[in-house]
Amino acid sequence: MGVEIRVEGLTKSFGRQTIWQDVSLTLPAGEISVLLGPSGTGKSVFLKSLVGLLKPDRGHIWVGDRDLPYLPEAQLYETRKLFGVLFQDGALFGSMNIYDNVAFPLREHTKKSESEVKRIVMEKLELVGLLGAEKKLPGEISGGMKKRAGLARALVLNPEILLVDEPDSGLDPVRTSYLNQTIVDLNAEIGATFLIVTHDINTARTVPDNIGLLFRRELVMFGPREMLLSSEEPVVRQFLNARKIGPIGMSEEKDVSELEAEAKQGHDPGKLPPIPPQLMTSDGRIRPGQHAPGAWCAAHGVTPPPGSFVDDLGRNWVEEWPRYVASMAPAGGPPPGAHPGGAPGHFPGNPPPGQQGAGAGY
Structure with a gap:
């Protein structure tokens, strides 16, 4: 299971x-969190601070019971072993296959035999769908394969926290979808705490x-996915709907005169789009961090936008969820590891639309 991170x-x-x-x-233990924000708001700086590469001016980063900015060097080094990092471009060594x-962290930080190194490397390559590509150089594979190779390398020390910096950078929408599926499947498989920029x-x-948004040198909001996707906060609404109307301008933030001009022209920020069902694992299992569709909205008296939680087949997962839980539950109990309420998925034998395992060729 992953480790909780508390930033104060x-x-x-x-x-x-x-x-x-x-x-x-x-960042709740074992859950997937995403950090958003316009370019230049310090998202990558935040990741570097979490892993101890940059020291903050003030504040605390509790990784379990360790306050990372104030650890002695030896303890900081040990705490970093809890982390795995997937960099924007994969950051592979061009001269190595x-x-x-993937074997590099094992050889650098452990005393494992080469036979044990091989077992672990092949296991992680299989986990990300790269078996058969181990002898290729980074220059001989596609961008998506580089990302997955970087992901395999981030996993070899069995991290309890995985930091992922812009996994979609340089990838087309289809390959991004495949990589997203890989991340969801990995979270279900290893139970690590994920933070994705x-x-x-x-x-x-x-x-x-969970989703967070950085803007104007502060964290505007952080919380469950449904909270932000139903939010009326102007900057959250603008960013998640990719609209021009709102506080974010071409060069960071709009000034007061621009915002006043927008208000005088009566620009409508538009209706909130439906909240989509959450991406399920390839095999339909329930991840511990997932919640029942619509559960947050119901608990906080929020009416989600019309059409929310409806999948490509027209199934409303607020209604379908109880039957799904019952279909997945072993005799005498709930699905193993299921969070109370769980998450949208598919019935056995009925794969969710558009969800497939990671392809080997991207």
């Missing part, structure tokens, strides 16, 4: 430039259990 009052500056200030959030790239709205709307 975190502030980071470079010289006189404040990147963000007083950021507080909790895929096998040696992305600009991809489809990823943000369908993959995570």
Whole structure:
């Protein structure tokens, strides 16, 4: 199971430039969280701070019971072993084949025999669908395969926390969908705590259990997926709907005169789009971090936009969910590991539309 991360009052500056200030959030153990924000709002800086590569000006990062910014060097080094990181471009060594790239952390940080290294590397390559490509160089494979090779390398030390920096960068929408499916399947398989930085709205709307948004040097909102997808907060609504109307401008934020001009012209921010069903695992299992569709809205008296939680086959998962849970439950109990309420999925023998395992060729 993954480790909970609690961030309290975190502030980071470079010289006189404040990147963000007083950021507080909790990444629940074993759940998938997404961090959004316009370009230049410090999302990658936040990831580097979480893993201890950058020290904040003030604040706390609790990884379990360890306050990471204040750890002695030796303890910081040990705590970093809890993390796996997938960089934007995969960050593979160009002179090494895929096998040696994935094996590198094991050879660098452990004393395992080569036979044990091989077993682990092949296991992780199989997990991300890259068996058969281990002898190829990074220059001989596609962008999607590079991402998955980087993901395999991030997994070889069995991390309890996985940081993923813009997995969609450089990928077309189809390959991004395949990679999203791989991430969801991995979360179900290894139970790690995931934090994904992305600009991809489809990823943000369908993959995570929680969403956060950075803007104007602060964390505007962080919470369950349904909370943000039903939010009337102007910047959240603008970003998640990819609209021009709102506080975000071409160069970071709009000034007061621009916002006043928009208001005078009576621009309508538009209706909130339906909240889609959450992406399910390839085999239909329930991830522990998932919640019943519509559960947050119901618990907080929020009416979701019309058409929410309806899949491509026209099934309303608020209505279908109880039958799904019953169909998946072993005799005498709920599905193993199911969070109370669970998540949308498919009935056995009826694959969810558009959800497939990771393809080997992208």
